[in-house]
Every structure is written in structure tokens, then in C-alpha cells.
Amino acid sequence: MLKKKIANIPFGPYITVLAGATVNGKPNYATIGAYGVVSQKPVLYISLKNSHCTTKGVLENGFFSVNIPSAKSVEKTDYCGTVSGNKVDKSEVFESFYDEAGHAPMIKECPVSYLCKVIQTIPIFDFTMFLGEIVAVYANEDCLENRRPNALKVNPIILMDTGYFDLKDKVGSIFKVCKGN
Ligand SMILES: Cc1cc2nc3c(=O)[nH]c(=O)nc-3n(C[C@H](O)[C@H](O)[C@H](O)COP(=O)(O)O)c2cc1C
Incomplete structure (x- = not known):
């Protein structure tokens, strides 16, 4: 296959959260x-631009949530990435719920939500990376198999370049695909 050198831009793919x-x-x-x-510890990172409204909230409370929307919520998801809480009240876009383990809202219509306590902040250019220990995880019951989230049921939104995509198929199982090789 002929390789083509393209622009030094992080095209993805990424999961949209x-x-x-x-x-x-x-x-x-x-x-x-x-x-x-x-790492293998239950720690997630998010990286937020310093001027974002959400950044202010994470700094003030020391907690953030990471909510995994399914493809059917793509319009609301794009909206939350297009307008800022600094100018528009986005509190009613999704229905929120809370857990006593930490002060950050989670989204009812997202199949999976992680509640995280900030354990480290890393300034990087005009962004801040927040490392957060997971203190609670919620998942919609109908997305679970053996008490673990099933990716095809969650159907996350994959972001690559300028488009949003969903999941099609399972193509293997971890630690098993190459067994015996
Ligand atoms: C698909 C998509 C991905 C984005 N990824 C990031 C990101 O990783 N970090 C970031 O700081 N902003 C990102 N943004 C931009 C913010 O979501 C956007 O500026 C938003 O309005 C900030 O909202 P707030 O000011 O209410 O926090 C992304 C936007 C879109 C649409």
C-alpha cells in the first residue's frame, strides 16, 4: 500500500464524550x-481549554464527570461542543443526576458516566489536563452484559477529522485474537 504523508494534525479517531x-x-x-x-489505575484524563466554562467548574469543585453519549445523542453532543456555558445556559440540554461520592453532574441519557475526583492538573499550552480518579461509574442496565458495558449497545460516537461515526461490529476479544501466535 502506498503511504501518503499528510498534514500534522491530530485527525483521530477519538471517542466523543x-x-x-x-x-x-x-x-x-x-x-x-x-x-x-x-495507567492501569482507575484514572481518566480530560483536557480542557482554560477559557471554557466547564474548566472553571472543575477547578472550583475538584470533580468532573465523563459521560459517553450514544450515537442517537449526536445533535445534543455537537451542540454542547458548539456553544459555551459562558454565554448560554446548557443546564437543561440533558437531564442530570448526582452521586454522593463527588460534586459533578452526570447525564441520564448517556449509557455510561464516570465521576472523577481531580488528583492532578497539568497545564499544557492554553489547556489544562485534569487527571481524575474514578469514584463512581454508572451504566444503563440495557447496555450491560455480565455487569459490564457492551460497546455495541453503548454505540459511542467516534470522531475523526470533521465527522461523527458510530460502531458497526465487534472484530475480536482482547488477549484472545492473537492467542497461540
Ligand atoms: C467534537 C468536538 C470535540 C471537542 N473537543 C474538545 C476538547 O478535547 N477539549 C476542549 O477543551 N474543547 C473541545 N471542544 C470544544 C468545546 O466543547 C467547546 O468550546 C464548548 O463550547 C465549551 O463549552 P463550555 O465553555 O460550556 O465549557 C470540542 C468540540 C467539539 C464539537
Whole structure:
């Protein structure tokens, strides 16, 4: 296959998630692609632009949520990534719920939500990376198989370049695909 060198841009793919925080007593959500795991410990990172409304809330409360929307919520997800809570009240876009383990709102219509306590902040350019220990995980019952979320049922939104995509098929099982090789 002929390789073509293309622009030095992070095209993805990324899973599109909604980062949540309480701002001025209300839930606020920002769409992000910059989220992931950092180690085998239950710690997630999110990276938020310093000027975002959500960033203010995470700094104030020391907690954030990561909510995994399914493809059917793509319009609301894009909306939360297009308008800022600094200008528009986004608290009613999704219905929120809470857990006593930490002060950050989670989204009812997202099949999976992680509640995280900030354990480290890393300034990077005009962004802040928040590393958060997972203190609670919620999943919709109809997305579970053996008490674990099933990706095809969750059907997350995958972001690549300028498009949103969903999942089609399972293509293997971890630690099993290459067994015996
Ligand atoms: C698909 C998508 C991915 C985005 N990824 C990020 C991201 O990783 N980090 C970030 O700071 N902003 C990201 N944004 C931009 C914010 O979501 C957007 O500026 C939002 O309005 C911020 O909301 P807030 O000011 O209410 O927090 C993304 C937007 C979209 C649409």
C-alpha cells in the first residue's frame, strides 16, 4: 500500500464524550475528544481549554464527570461542543443526576458516566489536563452484559477529522485474537 504523508494534525479517531462540571450551582457540559486512560489505575484524563466554562467548574469543585453519549445523542453532543456555558445556559440540554461520592453532574441519557475526583492538573499550552480518579461509574442496565458495558449497545460516537461515526461490529476479544501466535 502506498503511504501518503499528510498534514500534522491530530485527525483521530477519538471517542466523543461530554465532560461535566457544576458551574454557579448548575450543571454544564462540554463536548471533548481529549479524554482517555493514563495507567492501569482507575484514572481518566480530560483536557480542557482554560477559557471554557466547564474548566472553571472543575477547578472550583475538584470533580468532573465523563459521560459517553450514544450515537442517537449526536445533535445534543455537537451542540454542547458548539456553544459555551459562558454565554448560554446548557443546564437543561440533558437531564442530570448526582452521586454522593463527588460534586459533578452526570447525564441520564448517556449509557455510561464516570465521576472523577481531580488528583492532578497539568497545564499544557492554553489547556489544562485534569487527571481524575474514578469514584463512581454508572451504566444503563440495557447496555450491560455480565455487569459490564457492551460497546455495541453503548454505540459511542467516534470522531475523526470533521465527522461523527458510530460502531458497526465487534472484530475480536482482547488477549484472545492473537492467542497461540
Ligand atoms: C467534537 C468536538 C470535540 C471537542 N473537543 C474538545 C476538547 O478535547 N477539549 C476542549 O477543551 N474543547 C473541545 N471542544 C470544544 C468545546 O466543547 C467547546 O468550546 C464548548 O463550547 C465549551 O463549552 P463550555 O465553555 O460550556 O465549557 C470540542 C468540540 C467539539 C464539537
